[in-house]
Amino acid sequence: AQTVTQSQPEMSVQEAETVTLSCTYDTSESDYYLFWYKQPPSRQMILVIRQEAYKQQNATENRFSVNFQKAAKSFSLKISDSQLGDAAMYFCAYRSLSGAGSYQLTFGKGTKLSVIP
């Protein structure tokens, strides 16, 4: 079974600064997807960024980028130019590439990010 670990329960960042959230995972599969989801107080789970394990290039979405280290099974999220609206719980998640495992997201426990004005 796959596991996802987020070792930082809480993080804080000054507005306009950069912050990195950590995630490690364990799997015996060679192909899979990794995700970062954001959950603000409104509870809606929103996809931030997605990384396919077979792609060596790190995914980027505007101010959000990842550092994907497949051999180390590490998948960190970097938020640049932090904004007040970035304050939320951030969850790292794993999904198998195909078959029955593709139906299930495995989440970490989350990191609560606070943005200081």
Added chain:
Amino acid sequence: DAGVTQSPTHLIKTRGQHVTLRCSPISGHKSVSWYQQVLGQGPQFIFQYYEKEERGRGNFPDRFSARQFPNYSSELNVNALLLGDSALYLCASSLVLGLTVVNEQFFGPGTRLTVL
């Protein structure tokens, strides 16, 4: 385009009661998954339904059941409620090709269940 919708938003029940939660997927999505998110934790997978059949089940007791209707909406049922069932219940929909989810799961706003 309407996103994933869930009803009700909040629900309060007492121990031993039964509850039904509802979910409507994004138009065109035939796969629905259910997750339980206890306060302070990440979501945990409960069920996945595709074409009205259960395709995956997490480590939850038989008190939890679900079904999917011809219009691809879904219901999650929980019998004999326990205090520990208090949680946010999330529904997610996705596209499936063959038997493989082909894109990310899109989540609804959730139903907050409180068991007293």
